[in-house]
Every structure is written in C-alpha cells, then in structure tokens.
C-alpha cells in the first residue's frame with residue numbers, strides 16, 4: 511500500500527518499489543497483498559508487472575468494494591460492479607486468477623450475502639481461488655472496547671452461510687492488539703487464515719519516526735490521532751519496549767522485526783502484511799521470520815502500555 515497510496519505521494523518510487531517486490535519474492539516471501547483502490551489502480555498495475563514475469567512465485571490477494579473519488583471513498587457491493595471490478599483487477603494484475611479476493615468493505619446499501627454471492631460466482635468461474643473479508647478497525651485513535659469486532663463477526667457468520675471464508679484481514683500489531691480478543695479465535699476455530707494489516711503501526715513501531723517530524727498532507731498520518739507530535743511522544747514507551755526485546759536478540763535486530771515477530775507468534779494461521787516501498791525495508795522485514803521470541807519477550811510485550819491517540 512505505501513508504494514502507491516495513503517503515504518506521501520512525493521516519496522513514491524515506482525522502479526524502487528518494483529525492485530522491492532522482486533527482492534521479497536527472491537527471499538521467499540510469497541504473499542502480495544494489494545487492492546484496486548490503492549492508487550487507485552496503480553498498485554495493482556505495479557504488482558501486475560511482477561506477476562507477468564513470475565506468477566508462480568506469488569500468492570496474490572486483492573480487494574474489491576471501495577471506490578475512490580476526488581474527496582471521498584464509497585462502498586459498492588452491487589453484484590454487477592463486483593463482476594466488472596474483478597475482470598479489471600485481473601487485467602491490471604496480468605493474471606487469469608486471483609488467489610484471494612477480499613471484500614474491502616461491505617456496502618451498507620447491499621445485503622452482504624448478495625455481494626459475497628457474486629464473489630462466490632467468481633470462484634466457480636475460476637477467476638478467483640478463495641474469498642476473504644476485511645474488517646473495519648478502531649480508526650486509529652480511540653481506545654477500543656472488547657466489542658470492536660462484533661460487527662465483523664456477525665458479517666462473517668452471515669457470509670459463511672453463502673460461501674466459505676478463506677481469510678480475514680484486520681489491523682493487528684503490538685499497539686493495536688484488539689483482534690486477539692475475538693477475531694483471531696474465530697478464525698483459528700474455523701481454520702480461516704488471518705492477514706494482519708498495519709503490523710508496523712504505520713511505521714511507528716520501527717522506531718524510525720521522530721515526534722513532531724510532520725507528515726505531508728496526503729499522508730494518512732497527517733490526520734491520524736496517534737501521530738500528533740504529542741501522541742508520538744506519549745507512545746515512545748512502546749518503541750522502548752520493542753527496543754529492549756530487540757537488544758536481547760542481537761545488535762542487528764530492530765524494533766520493527768520484533769513487532770513483526772510478535773504478530774507471527776500469535777498463531778500459525780496469522781500472516782503479517784507489512785507495507786514498505788524500499789528494498790532495504792523489505793529485506794529487514796523478511797528477516798523477522800527468523801526471529802523467535804521467548805515467553806519472557808512475549809510477556810514483556812504484552813505488558814506494554816496501551817497506545818494513546820488524540821481522540822482518547
């Protein structure tokens with residue numbers, strides 16, 4: 511996502527991003543997670559350039575259901591739209607099948623069963639291999655209660671009646687652990703995969719951001735309640751905790767790698783989906799797969815203070 515969307519446009523570097531994706535595949539990373547709305551469309555086009563050359567190296571997941579306008583994003587879950595959007599994604603991705611097709615957001619105007627039914631037809635038509643559903647999270651700032659994902663679970667129960675859910679995608683990281691309470695157990699009990707979005711806390715958990723550094727106006731963090739100068743300073747104890755654990759594993763181990771290893775430790779059905787546009791980050795992030803956190807590490811990370819946001 512950061513390669514094409516939601517983070518500073520001026521820092522997007524198409525060719526470097528392309529190298530980063532190739533490097534990830536070279537290192538044995540297989541999951542490429544994109545969405546038609548990232549760009550919009552340009553991220554799928556970028557992934558398509560890679561898939562054209564090495565489709566068999568990748569498991570490609572994309573998303574449908576959100577349309578980007580000049581100033582707004584709207585949901586569209588109408589079956590006819592879903593069918594057209596899938597064909598367009600296949601063209602951009604330069605492939606004849608999508609491994610995982612995810613409903614980005616349910617359309618409040620369309621019963622979710624109808625949208626999901628259209629997606630199931632795509633599986634039957636051989637255009638898609640499995641279906642996934644993305645959850646709406648805490649919107650970054652508010653301390654979320656235990657019931658944050660109740661609505662998602664109700665949606666999952668409904669769509670399961672129509673066609674099996676292959677994977678759920680939702681935010682999960684050391685500073686956004688809410689999915690552990692109900693969503694992860696729901697997935698684990700049914701053999702459903704879990705894609706952990708924003709596992710690096712939009713970059714904060716890597717310890718490379720400085721409170722007050724400022725963000726370009728088109729960067730989501732410019733309006734994110736955890737990224738005001740005050741809240742970035744208030745949340746430093748979380749980075750300090752990651753650093754302490756990293757130091758126990760060697761001087762080359764980074765806080766970001768600990769953050770990703772924490773996600774990996776949450777279950778064999780959990781796959782972190784870090785976003786990065788630089789090759790250097792991709793190499794570092796892939797290295798987290800070799801980091802084994804101890805019970806002591808996990809207990810210490812579990813005791814970190816809750817993230818604070820300016821909306822709290």
Ligand SMILES: NC(=O)c1ccc[n+]([C@@H]2O[C@H](COP(=O)([O-])OP(=O)(O)OC[C@H]3O[C@@H](n4cnc5c(N)ncnc54)[C@H](OP(=O)(O)O)[C@@H]3O)[C@@H](O)[C@H]2O)c1
Pocket residue numbers: 511512513517543544614644645679680706707708709710711712713714716718766783784785786787788790791792794795
């Ligand atoms: N389903 C949904 O609704 C939803 C919502 C959000 C995200 N997602 C998925 O989750 C993925 C990850 O989310 P995300 O990219 O927003 O958040 P993230 O992975 O938590 O953080 C991305 C940020 O971390 C930086 N970064 C990555 N690796 C780094 C490293 N090793 N050292 C220092 N900085 C590093 C990136 O910098 P650079 O930009 O400089 O590379 C980028 O600014 C997305 O790509 C998308 O697939 C899904």
